[in-house]
Amino acid sequence: MTTPYEDRILPAPAMNPGDEPYFEAAAAGKLVIKQCTDCGEHHFYPRSLCPFCLSAETKWVESTGRGVIHTYSITRRAGPAPYAIAFVTLEEGVSMMTNIVDCDLDAIRIGQRVRVVFKPTDGDVVVPCFAPE
Amino acid sequence: MSISGKACIAGVYEHPARKAPDKSVAQIHAESARGALADAGLSPADVDGYFCAGDAPGLGALSIVEYMGLRVRHVDTTETGGSSYLIHVSHAAQAIAMGKCEVALVTLGGRPRSEGRSGAKARDWGPNLPDAPFEAPYGPLTLNQYAMVAMRHRHEFGTTPEQLAWIKVAASQHAQHNPDAMLRDAVTVEDVLSSPMVADPLHRLDCCVVSDGGGAVIVTRPEIAAGLKRPIVRVRGAGEAPKGLNGGRIDLTTSGAARSGAAAFEEAGVTPADIKYASIYDSFTITVLIQLEDLGFCAKGEGGRFVADGNLISGVGRLPFNTDGGGLCNNHPANRGGMTKVIEAVRQLRGEAHPEVQVPNCDLALAQGTGGSLGTRHGSATLILERG
Numbered sequence: 396m397t398t399p400y401e402d403r404i405l406p407a408p409a410m411n412p413g414d415e416p417y418f419e420a421a422a423a424g425k426l427v428i429k430q431c432t433d434c435g436e437h438h439f440y441p442r443s444l445c446p447f448c449l450s451a452e453t454k455w456v457e458s459t460g461r462g463v464i465h466t467y468s469i470t471r472r473a474g475p476a477p478y479a480i481a482f483v484t485l486e487e488g489v490s491m492m493t494n495i496v497d498c499d500l501d502a503i504r505i506g507q508r509v510r511v512v513f514k515p516t517d518g519d520v521v522v523p524c525f526a527p528e
Numbered sequence: 529m530s531i532s533g534k535a536c537i538a539g540v541y542e543h544p545a546r547k548a549p550d551k552s553v554a555q556i557h558a559e560s561a562r563g564a565l566a567d568a569g570l571s572p573a574d575v576d577g578y579f580c581a582g583d584a585p586g587l588g589a590l591s592i593v594e595y596m597g598l599r600v601r602h603v604d605t606t607e608t609g610g611s612s613y614l615i616h617v618s619h620a621a622q623a624i625a626m627g628k629c630e631v632a633l634v635t636l637g638g639r640p641r642s643e644g645r646s647g648a649k650a651r652d653w654g655p656n657l658p659d660a661p662f663e664a665p666y667g668p669l670t671l672n673q674y675a676m677v678a679m680r681h682r683h684e685f686g687t688t689p690e691q692l693a694w695i696k697v698a699a700s701q702h703a704q705h706n707p708d709a710m711l712r713d714a715v716t717v718e719d720v721l722s723s724p725m726v727a728d729p730l731h732r733l734d735c736c737v738v739s740d741g742g743g744a745v746i747v748t749r750p751e752i753a754a755g756l757k758r759p760i761v762r763v764r765g766a767g768e769a770p771k772g773l774n775g776g777r778i779d780l781t782t783s784g785a786a787r788s789g790a791a792a793f794e795e796a797g798v799t800p801a802d803i804k805y806a807s808i809y810d811s812f813t814i815t816v817l818i819q820l821e822d823l824g825f826c827a828k829g830e831g832g833r834f835v836a837d838g839n840l841i842s843g844v845g846r847l848p849f850n851t852d853g854g855g856l857c858n859n860h861p862a863n864r865g866g867m868t869k870v871i872e873a874v875r876q877l878r879g880e881a882h883p884e885v886q887v888p889n890c891d892l893a894l895a896q897g898t899g900g901s902l903g904t905r906h907g908s909a910t911l912i913l914e915r916g
Binding site: 405406407408409410411414415418436437438439440441442445446449465466467468469470471472473476478480481482484488489490491492493494505506516522524 | 648649655656657658659660661662663664665666667668669671672673676677678679680683696724725726727728730773774775776777778780796904
């Protein structure tokens with residue numbers, strides 16, 4: 396069985412104050428995450444305060460944009476086209492929700508290596524998705 | 529200080545509606561309250577504490593207290609999704625132990641079936657969500673979030689679709705005896721596996737029903753319960769635990785039940801082996817399996833083997849569960865199954881479950897709820913109840 400990837404209209408994110416650098420970086424083709432300058436831990440999703448020590452000293456750092464699929468599911472009956480939602484664990488150690496794109500959805504496997512790509516939304520921003528390496 | 533033995537469940541009521549387009553949500557709350565008060569043999573004037581969650585419209589407790597004409601001195605609107613109502617029983621026991629109220633009413637009501645809301649559609653949790661900008665573009669649904677949990681559990685522990693299907697089979701065996709259940713036909717493992725794949729690895733029959741309806745519970749002081757005509761059901765222990773994605777260090781195959789269950793067992797002074805009946809939140813088959821592991825009914829990763837071959841079927845297996853048919857077959861009012869978990873546990877302890885599914889000499893029961901999503905952030909609540 397094969398289920399080819401189809402582009403679908405992704406809803407634009409409802410950004411909160413402080414989220415802008417993430418999406419500005421995405422527009423420039425970069426994936427950035429947050430790192431605490433006090434405890435040193437990376438975290439995701441990005442916050443102004445570190446979820447591990449509640450320090451207010453967090454900074455944006457660029458991710459390598461590479462990772463492995465931690466888990467996924469093909470949603471087959473909830474829209475016009477099937478899509479693959481997933482958690483990808485980045486090389487920096489944090490996992491993020493995403494979509495796996497540009498591949499046969501039925502060939503997706505946990506542990507598969509992926510790299511970031513950017514897909515348009517119905518707004519004026521793009522969001523990071525991942526494709527098999 | 530412990531709540532163990534300081535409060536009793538004196539009344540329960542499960543609203544019989546499964547589709548209620550002509551009833552208001554407030555009306556379902558009030559009809560459920562009336563039913564539970566009648567069951568307890570109490571009147572609205574006796575109620576001095578009121579508990580509700582996010583399904584209550586408007587200003588929640590304030591709106592429903594006014595609708596029902598109650599005069600209360602204690603309110604609690606703890607909102608942890610479908611697990612809220614188990615937490616309300618625990619918080620009611622705390623309030624009663626502290627003398628803040630002595631007859632606590634908990635209500636639930638909702639119409640997702642009439643309103644077209646289900647786990648296959650995006651939920652609207654309102655504005656200002658810190659997580660939504662980083663999740664909502666990817667199409668997260670209740671359905672596919674739980675599917676990702678099931679996929680990871682399969683990867684780590686080899687859990688098979690057949691094993692998950694046994695959970696639905698057990699629920700359907702029970703539901704055939706419940707005239708109110710939405711799905712009353714007993715199904716087989718093969719039926720589950722041949723139902724449409726909705727979000728790999730979950731089939732349609734791995735998912736709970738979408739129903740309108742509601743329910744209510746009355747919690748009161750032991751001295752008051754002793755003067756009523758109904759069998760005594762004591763609150764012995766309770767635990768609650770929120771769990772999320774932990775800043776990106778995710779662990780999807782363990783739920784908050786690991787912490788809420790341990791707290792409840794410790795407070796009750798009992799172990800999983802002592803439990804005669806368990807109500808386990810069953811939004812999806814995988815939800816049941818993970819909670820059973822986390823509560824300690826079997827080791828982590830052993831859930832698939834534990835649930836197989838009818839081990840959850842009353843009269844057949846070691847741990848009878850959800851003898852009303854559960855969310856998988858009976859109902860899932862307001863998309864929140866915690867209330868009905870409490871109600872069926874009380875029926876079992878009173879000896880009032882259907883004779884075909886009643887557990888003999890059922891003196892100790894557990895009710896377990898989750899709310900939100902195991903795939904992102906959820907609340908877990910555990911109650912241990914004892915026949916008086």
